Amino acid sequence: MLRNLFVYLAVMMLCASSVLAAPKRQIVETDVVVVGSGLAGLSAAAVASENGLKVYLIEKMPTLGGAAPFVEGTFAVESYMQRQSSDRITTDQAWNMAMEFSHWKANGAVLRALINRSAENVDWMKERGVVFEKVHTVIYNGPKTWHLFHEGSGATAVKTLVDIIHKTGNKTMTETAGKKLITDGKGNVVGIIAENTDSGDEIEFHTKGGVILCTGGFANNLKMMKKYIANAEQLVAGPKAGREGDGINMAMAAGAGTESMSSLLVLGGIPIGQDPNQTLTDTTPLGQITSVLRQPLLWVSKAGNRFFNEQHSSDWTVSQNAIERVGKRYFVVMDQNTVNELKTKGTLMPYSDWVPAGTHLNLIDEGIKEGEKKGYAFKADTIDALAKKIGVPAENLKKTVADINRFTDYNYDEVFGKDRRFLRKVEKGPFYAVEGEPSFMSTIGGVRINANMQAVTDDDTPINGLYAAGIDAGGMFGDTYDLIMPGSLSSYAATGGRIASEHIAVKLGKIKK
Ligand SMILES: Cc1cc2nc3c(=O)[nH]c(=O)nc-3n(C[C@H](O)[C@H](O)[C@H](O)COP(=O)(O)OP(=O)(O)OC[C@H]3O[C@@H](n4cnc5c(N)ncnc54)[C@H](O)[C@@H]3O)c2cc1C
Incomplete structure (x- = not known):
């Protein structure tokens, strides 16, 4: 009897809640x-x-x-x-x-x-x-x-x-x-x-x-x-x-x-597979590594070739077009001297206002280590070894690096005419690459x-x-x-x-x- 009463009450409560839940207008x-x-x-x-x-x-x-x-x-x-x-x-x-x-x-x-x-x-x-x-x-x-x-x-x-x-x-x-x-x-x-x-x-x-x-x-x-x-x-x-x-x-x-x-x-290149919202700051390793992807350094495609005048690296509208053209992946390649420069003298270009130009990338080493674990940053002692790690043809990457080193010596970028203030050699190991992919807002x-x-x-x-x-x-x-x-x-x-x-x-x- 008591059991039946509980069942009855439970059914009534269900009915009541469904009546209450009926949408009103x-x-x-x-x-x-x-x-x-x-x-x-x-x-x-x-x-x-x-x-x-x-x-x-x-x-x-x-x-x-x-x-x-x-x-x-x-x-x-x-x-x-x-x-x-x-x-x-x-x-x-x-x-x-x-x-x-x-x-x-x-x-x-x-x-x-x-x-x-x-x-x-x-x-x-x-x-x-x-x-x-x-x-x-x-x-x-x-x-x-x-x-x-x-x-x-x-x-x-x-x-x-x-x-x-x-x-x-x-x-x-x-x-x-x-x-x-x-x-x-x-x-x-x-x-x-x-x-x-x-x-x-x-x-x-x-x-x-x-x-x-x-x-x-x-x-x-x-x-x-x-x-x-x-x-x-x-x-x-x-x-x-x-x-x-x-x-x-x-x-x-x-x-x-x-x-x-x-x-x-569009927002431009972000370390591959990362949430763009986590990059919008200069106070984390990820934010600082994203700003590396916005620097007017050496940008190469999966084929190991240059594809962009990197002086426009902070204009995500045009850089993203160029990145998409080469298969939606690119690498920013740099040597130890440039890493040191970014740490001690600061960045050359802004990543919007999140990482302003001139920011000292004091977390770049941490960012590279984190990126190595997550698969978007790479470090190697030679260009051959770096090419292997990032999966681009070594001969192409070596030629691209030789070209940029020569242009830096001449102070003239024969291919894209990049502003000479942004020419940097890639000659002193270890060598680094950060891989980016397109994002949008x-x-x-x-x-x-x-x-x-x-x-x-x-x-x-x-x-x-x-x-x-x-x-x-x-x-x-x-x-x-x-x-x-x-x-x-x-x-x-x-x-x-x-x-x-x-x-x-x-x-x-x-x-x-
Ligand atoms: C990371 C980032 C940075 C940006 N920085 C800048 C910048 O510096 N300068 C700049 O000019 N622009 C910037 N933008 C672009 C910015 O989104 C736009 O400039 C602008 O603020 C959009 O405003 P909005 O009111 O049109 O849309 P939103 O701000 O997107 O607002 C739309 C709202 O409508 C609500 N909504 C959706 N559907 C319904 C519905 N059916 N009923 C009721 N509500 C609904 C949504 O929940 C949302 O709250 C940035 C965007 C992003 C993502």
């Missing part, structure tokens, strides 16, 4: 829903809040910020800081450079809108308390357009922007994923259905002004990567989840076109947009009520990211989010055009 009326809380989404929601709009910012992960904590700095031209720098460039020059770099594959009108307001974007953040430390560049002889955040992380901007949203009484909701856009049957977007990722409960947001998609592209969606990107399986830096193409897929389902879906923001293609950040169809008809910003938006780049003016992606993300919200505020009569 509530309807919420609002002006704007911003989907995704990276720099694009946070900026969009902050500007919407400042302009008196009722806005919900939904984020599917448990924390806000997306890739922002990884972002070291943001692009601007003609900002207060950039005007003071020796490498001042104008908005016109920047726009022309970006368009020429993309071979006019980028959307000129979108880029013009974003670059025109880049200085104002930095000022806007600065006025609200975001601290910028200096204006800098990444590449050899590049203009200084990269405004580095305090402590080299956009995390500082996240807090400022979240505070603006909350102070105005607007809401941020984590673990809430945008699932499906609501349309009115005439092609207008009038809301979005979101789901609590924990309970499965749904919210049906009805929007007067619009939905702004800022879900960060599709770097974490291997299926989409394989569909759109030629070299899909590369090491991915940044968040390992969250950027799954939701915004782009929702927009496409609502009729939006797409642009430059096969383009990537994010996708950079997505929803086709116009200069108001409105999603448009393939024939450029705006979809009323739908916007895309940040790396959900396409048309900001051509085949590759443009590292001539570093920091452009976060700048375009934040500025794009702001422009979208302003467009909605004008539409709803909150501000004048």
Whole structure:
């Protein structure tokens, strides 16, 4: 009898829990829903809040910020800081450079809108308390357009922007994923259905002004990567989840076109098989060994030949193209003298701002030992023995080394004309090689947009009520990211989010055009 009672109670509890677990749906009326809380989404929601709009910012992960904590700095031209720098460039020059770099594959009108307001974007953040430390560049002889955040992380901007949203009484909701856009049957977007990722409960947001998609592209969606990107399986830096193409897929389902879906923001060579996120520092052996892979020393392919003018080693956009051309593997070869130089005099080129130029690689010996165990660093007493260890034809490697030694004696690189300041002999053993493979940070293609950040169809008809910003938006780049003016992606993300919200505020009569 007692046993039956327990069974009965257990069944009742199960029934009760399944009743409780049934997803609920509530309807919420609002002006704007911003989907995704990276720099694009946070900026969009902050500007919407400042302009008196009722806005919900939904984020599917448990924390806000997306890739922002990884972002070291943001692009601007003609900002207060950039005007003071020796490498001042104008908005016109920047726009022309970006368009020429993309071979006019980028959307000129979108880029013009974003670059025109880049200085104002930095000022806007600065006025609200975001601290910028200096204006800098990444590449050899590049203009200084990269405004580095305090402590080299956009995390500082996240807090400022979240505070603006909350102070105005607007809401941020984590673990809430945008699932499906609501349309009115005439092609207008009038809301979005979101789901609590924990309970499965749904919210049906009805929007007067619009939905702004800022879900960060599709770097974490291997299926989409394989569909759109030629070299899909590369090491991915940044968040390992969250950027799954939701915004782009929702927009496409609502009729939006797409642009430059096969383009990537690449990161360049990383020690083979390692997590790029573990390399983003100068305080570990792995970070320091990664910076060796960015030095303008002797780079050879698996065939043992030079394949690149190494003076561009810190420009990961061009170096990655060259690495991919030679089978996605390369070796940086150096001798004991160069190892000593890197230790005592410091690096010649930066690995972004994670390992600045001039960093003394005091952990390089440890890094090489660690790399030998893990299979990405090699040490040998002769070039023949090194060639055997790294699996390249010894005759080729010996010829390449003889060539570079001769060029260093002449002070002239006959093959690629590398700046003579970077010529180093490989003559005093032991000899070393570090092996690298390509990596990437994010996708950079997505929803086709116009200069108001409105999603448009393939024939450029705006979809009323739908916007895309940040790396959900396409048309900001051509085949590759443009590292001539570093920091452009976060700048375009934040500025794009702001422009979208302003467009909605004008539409709803909150501000004048
Ligand atoms: C290691 C690294 C370093 C970088 N450094 C720089 C730099 O120095 N300068 C620079 O300009 N750029 C840099 N970038 C690029 C940077 O990612 C972009 O510049 C920019 O910050 C992207 O912002 P975003 O808002 O478009 O996307 P993200 O920051 O990726 O944010 C998208 C957010 O949307 C959320 N989301 C996804 N789907 C949904 C959904 N269905 N519902 C709700 N939320 C969803 C995601 O979880 C995520 O939080 C770097 C990237 C990496 C990985």
